[in-house]
Amino acid sequence: MSLFDKFQGIASVRRDLDELGIVPFGVVTERLLSATEGIVNGRRTILAGTNNYLGLTFHPECIETARAAVLEEGTGTTGSRMANGTYAGHEALEQELADFFGCGQAIVFSTGYQANLGMIATLAGPGDVVVLDADCHASIYDACRLGGCDVIRFRHNDAQDLEKRLRRLGERAQNALIVVEGLYSMQGDQAPLRDIAAVKRRRGGYLLVDEAHSLGMLGANGRGAAEAAGVEQEVDFIVGTFSKSLGAIGGYCVSHRPELELVRYAIRPYIFTASPSPSVIASVRVALRVMRAHPELRERLWENARRLYHGFRELGYDTGPEPSPVLALAMPGREQALRMWNALLENGVYVNLVLPPATPSHYPLLRCSVSAAHTPEQVERILGTFAALRRRASAVHDGPLSAEANAVSGGAG
Ligand code: PMP
Numbered sequence: 369m370s371l372f373d374k375f376q377g378i379a380s381v382r383r384d385l386d387e388l389g390i391v392p393f394g395v396v397t398e399r400l401l402s403a404t405e406g407i408v409n410g411r412r413t414i415l416a417g418t419n420n421y422l423g424l425t426f427h428p429e430c431i432e433t434a435r436a437a438v439l440e441e442g443t444g445t446t447g448s449r450m451a452n453g454t455y456a457g458h459e460a461l462e463q464e465l466a467d468f469f470g471c472g473q474a475i476v477f478s479t480g481y482q483a484n485l486g487m488i489a490t491l492a493g494p495g496d497v498v499v500l501d502a503d504c505h506a507s508i509y510d511a512c513r514l515g516g517c518d519v520i521r522f523r524h525n526d527a528q529d530l531e532k533r534l535r536r537l538g539e540r541a542q543n544a545l546i547v548v549e550g551l552y553s554m555q556g557d558q559a560p561l562r563d564i565a566a567v568k569r570r571r572g573g574y575l576l577v578d579e580a581h582s583l584g585m586l587g588a589n590g591r592g593a594a595e596a597a598g599v600e601q602e603v604d605f606i607v608g609t610f611s612k613s614l615g616a617i618g619g620y621c622v623s624h625r626p627e628l629e630l631v632r633y634a635i636r637p638y639i640f641t642a643s644p645s646p647s648v649i650a651s652v653r654v655a656l657r658v659m660r661a662h663p664e665l666r667e668r669l670w671e672n673a674r675r676l677y678h679g680f681r682e683l684g685y686d687t688g689p690e691p692s693p694v695l696a697l698a699m700p701g702r703e704q705a706l707r708m709w710n711a712l713l714e715n716g717v718y719v720n721l722v723l724p725p726a727t728p729s730h731y732p733l734l735r736c737s738v739s740a741a742h743t744p745e746q747v748e749r750i751l752g753t754f755a756a757l758r759r760r761a762s763a764v765h766d767g768p769l770s771a772e773a774n775a776v777s778g779g780a781g
Contacts, residue, residue: 385706388703388706388707388710390706390707390709390710392706392709392710392721393721395408395713395718396408397413397415398410400426402426402741403415403418403420403423403424403425403426403615403739403741404416404418404420404423404739404741404742404743404746405746406718408713408718409713409714411714411716412716413713413716413717413718414716414717414718414742414746414749414750415718416717416718416719416736416737416738416742416750417718417719417720417735417736417737418737418739419581419611419612419737420612420615420737420739420741421581421584421585421612421613421669421693421737421738421739421740422584422613422614422615422655422658422659422665422666422669422739422740422741423615423665423739423740423741423742424613424614424615424655424658424659425615425616426741427615427654427655427658429654429658430615430616430651430654430655430658431651433650433651433653433654434647434648434650434651435647436650437457437646437647437649437650437651438646438647440646441455441457441646441647442646443645443647444642444645444646445642445643445644445645445646446642447642447643448638448639448640448641448642448643449476449638449639449643450633450638450639453642453643454643455643455646455649457646457649457650457653458476458643458644458649460653461476461649461652461653461656462474462475462476462620464653464656464657465620465622465656466622468589468591468656468660469591469600469606469622470600470624471606471622471623471624472623472624472625472626472628473622473623473624473625473626473628473629474620474621474622474623474628475620475621475628475632475635475638476618476619476620476643476644476649477618477619477620477621477637477638478617478618478619478641478642478643478644479609479611479617479618479619480507480580480607480608480609480610480611480618480619481507481510481619482619482637482638482641483607483608483609483619483620483621484505484507484508484510484511484578484607484619485507485510485511485514485637486511486621486635486636486637486638487511487576487605487607487621487631487635488508488511488512488515488545488547488576489511489512489514489515489635489636489637490515490631490634490635490636491515491545491574491576491605491631492512492515492517492545493515493516493517494515494516494517495517495518496515496517496518496543496544496545497517497518497519497520497537497540497543497544497545498512498515498517498518498519498520498544498545498546498547499520499521499522499530499533499534499537499544499545499546499547499573500512500519500520500521500522500546500547500548501521501522501524501525501530501547501548501549501559502521502522502523502524502728503524503525503549503552503554503555503728504547504548504549504578505549505553505578505580506726508547508578514636514637517545520533520537524552524728525552525557525559525560527560527563527564527566527567530546530564530567531567531570531571534546534567534571534572534573535571541571541572541573542572542573543572543573543574544572544573544574545573545574545576546564546567546568546573546574546575546576547576547577547578548561548564548575548576548577548578549577549578549579549580549581549582550577550578550579550580550581550582550586550592550593550594551579551581551582551585551586551593551692551694552581552694552728553580553581553694554694554696554722554726554727554728554733554735555688555694555696555728556581556688556692556693556694556695556696556737557688557689557690557692558582558586558593558596558692559577559593561577561593561594561596561597561599561603562597562598562599565597565599565602565603568602569602574604574605575602575603575604575605576603576604576605576606576607577592577593577594577603577605577606577607578607578608579591579592579593579594579606579607579608580607580608580609580611580612581612581694582596583608583609583612583613583614584612584613584614584659584665584666585613585666585669585693589660589663590613590659590660590663590666592606592608594606601624604623604624604625605621605622605623605625605628606621606622606623607619607620607621608620608621610644610648610652610655613655613659614652614655614656614659615651615655616648616651616652616655617644617648618644618648618649618652665740666740668740669693669738669739669740670691670693672693672738672739672740672742672744672747673691673692673693673695673738674691675744675747675751676691676695676736676738676747676750676751677690677691677692677695678691679747679748679751679754680695680697680751680754683751683754683755683758684758685697685754686698693737693738693739694735694736694737695735695736695737695738696722696733696734696735696736697733697734697735697736698729698731698732698733699731699732699733699734700731701732702723702732704732705721705723705732705733705734706721706732708734708757709721709734711757712734712753712754712757715753715756715757716749716753717749717750717753717754719734719735719736720733720734720735720736720737721733721734721735722734722735736750
C-alpha cells in the first residue's frame with residue numbers, strides 16, 4: 369500500500385482521456401488577445417468559460433494603476449496582513465468595499481477560496497453547526513472541515529427543506545450558520561434569498577451568502593443577489609471574490625456586524641498567508657470604481673446572457689428556467705461531453721468541461737459563461753458553432769455526438 373495508491377482513479381481517467389487524445393483540464397491559453405479571445409492549441413478561440421463577467425481584465429485604467437503600483441510598491445508584499453503585508457491600499461480597499469456595501473466592516477483576503485475558508489472555519493468551530501445548500505462550492509465544504517463544525521445539508525434552493533432542518537435543530541438553530549450562494553457557480557441559478565431570509569427570521573441563525581458569481585451582475589447597484597432580493601439587512605456576512613467581475617484575484621467579506629473586526633484576528637487563512645500584491649489591490653480598487661460608474665456593463669452582460677440563453681433554447685438545449693450569465697448544458701455521458709467539448713475547442717470555442725463528482729447532478733456539464741465584453745458577433749459565433757456541431761452529430765446517426773444531441777434536447781439536468 370503506497371501513499372500514491374489513492375490516485376489510481378485519477379490515473380485511469382487520464383489513461384482514458386489520453387486514448388481519446390483529449391486534454392480537457394489545464395488547457396493552455398498560449399496568448400491572450402483580449403478579455404474574450406485567446407490563442408489555444410495555435411487557434412484563435414473565443415473564451416466562453418472565464419467568469420470574466422464584466423470583461424475588466426484588460427481595462428486600460430486597471431492595467432495602468434496595476435503597472436504604477438508595481439513600480440511604486442514592488443511585485444509583492446512578502447508577508448501576512450497581520451505582519452508586514454498590510455499596505456495603505458489594502459486598508460483603502462477594505463474601506464471602499466465597506467462603503468460600496470453600506471456595511472461597517474470589510475476584510476480583504478488573498479483569494480475567494482480563502483475568504484470562504486477563513487470566514488466559515490473561524491465562525492463555526494467544533495460544537496457549532498453549519499446548515500448549507502447541498503450545491504455549495506468546494507471552498508465552503510472545505511471550510512467546514514477545517515473548522516470542525518457539524519454540517520447539515522439542505523436540498524438545493526429549497527427554503528422549506530432549510531426550515532425543516534433548522535426546526536429539527538431546536539435551540540441550536542439560534543446559533544446555526546446558514547450558508548448559500550447568491551448565484552450558483554455550476555448551473556447559474558439564483559438562491560431564493562427572500563424565502564431563505566424569511567426562514568432565518570422565523571428560526572434564527574446567521575446567514576452567510578457567497579456572492580462570488582453575483583457581484584457586479586445582480587442588484588440595482590451590482591452588489592449581488594442579496595441586493596436584488598432586497599434582503600441585505602438580513603444577511604450577516606457577504607463573501608465574494610475579486611477573480612470574476614473584478615478581473616483580478618483575491619477575496620473579501622463584508623458585514624454590518626462590528627464583531628467582524630474581532631473575528632479578523634482569529635482567521636488562520638488570513639493570518640498565515642501572504643497578502644495580495646499591491647498591483648492586484650490597485651487594479652481591484654479601480655475595477656470596483658469602474659463597476660460602480662458603469663452600470664451599462666451589467667446591462668451588456670445581461671443582453672449577451674439573454675441572447676445565449678434563447679439561442680441555446682432554439683437549438684433544443686435545456687438551459688434552465690431563466691437566462692443567466694452562467695449556462696450549463698448537461699451531457700448524457702462522459703465520452704459525449706468530452707467529444708463535444710473537444711469539438712468546440714477545435715472549432716475555436718472554449719467552454720468549461722465539468723465532470724461528476726464536481727457537478728451537482730450525475731451528468732457532465734458544458735458550462736458557458738458570458739461577458740459584457742463579448743461582442744454580439746462573438747455570441748452568434750458561439751451559438752453557430754454549437755448549431756453546426758449538433759447538425760453534424762445528427763447527420764452521423766451512430767456517431768459519438770448524436771447521442772449527445774439527442775439527450776440534451778431531452779433536457780437532462
Ligand atoms: N465561491 C464560489 C461560489 C466559487 O465559484 C469560487 C471559485 N470559482 C470561489 C468561491 C473561490 O474563488 P477564487 O477562485 O477567487 O478563489
